[in-house]
Amino acid sequence: MINIALPKGRLGERAYALLSSAGYACGEYFPDSRKLVFCDTDSGVSYFWVKPADVAVYVERGAADVGVAGKDILLEYSPDVYELSNLETGKCSMCVAAPADWQDDMSRPLRVATKFVNVAKKYFDGLGRDIEIIKLNGSIELAPILGMADVIVDIVETGKTLKENNLKVFENIFEISARLIANKASYNFKKDQITELVKRLNGEVNA
Ligand code: PRP
Numbered sequence: 365m366i367n368i369a370l371p372k373g374r375l376g377e378r379a380y381a382l383l384s385s386a387g388y389a390c391g392e393y394f395p396d397s398r399k400l401v402f403c404d405t406d407s408g409v410s411y412f413w414v415k416p417a418d419v420a421v422y423v424e425r426g427a428a429d430v431g432v433a434g435k436d437i438l439l440e441y442s443p444d445v446y447e448l449s450n451l452e453t454g455k456c457s458m459c460v461a462a463p464a465d466w467q468d469d470m471s472r473p474l475r476v477a478t479k480f481v482n483v484a485k486k487y488f489d490g491l492g493r494d495i496e497i498i499k500l501n502g503s504i505e506l507a508p509i510l511g512m513a514d515v516i517v518d519i520v521e522t523g524k525t526l527k528e529n530n531l532k533v534f535e536n537i538f539e540i541s542a543r544l545i546a547n548k549a550s551y552n553f554k555k556d557q558i559t560e561l562v563k564r565l566n567g568e569v570n571a
Pocket of ligand 1 (some may be wrong): 501503520521522523524525558
């Protein structure tokens, strides 16, 4: 069996659709169920649904052989895993955004609200800009609106959230898409199965 960790939500559903067309459907798959593990002995797969940021933890520790994680998560947490394939879905960007009339005041540290602390630190370190990180867990856009932060570092997909809150993108830090990742030991022990999965999945991505 190959154990696969999928991120709960839209990205996981898109990844499952790809895996399913690649021949890894799970007869036991019920999107609305509260069940977390689904097995299919015929396809030789077992799926776990976990929080998106936790996929890399399950894979790094070998609880899952492979998983689907956004490039944002991989760059933020740098898990010790193999990145096997770009699934070309879940595309979005990591951006610096702020109120449209924002101007940087270099006389004081920039207050940056984000979920992506390491990404933000690395980006502003590279610019030599002093920052103060305000770590939040969601609705990051609120922070500059309420005057708690100057800018945010966050994911922009359609741009709708920024637009509806009078914020705009000032910098695009990197592009994001979903990646198939593998546990390093599993990759060695289950090389044939995982290689086959990657081959079939890439076939679906490029179809
Ligand atoms: C993400 C991100 C933005 C939004 C961007 O939030 O943090 O808030 O999506 O999407 P858009 O450009 O299409 O509007 P998510 O929905 O994951 O919720 P969160 O606010 O709890 O992080």
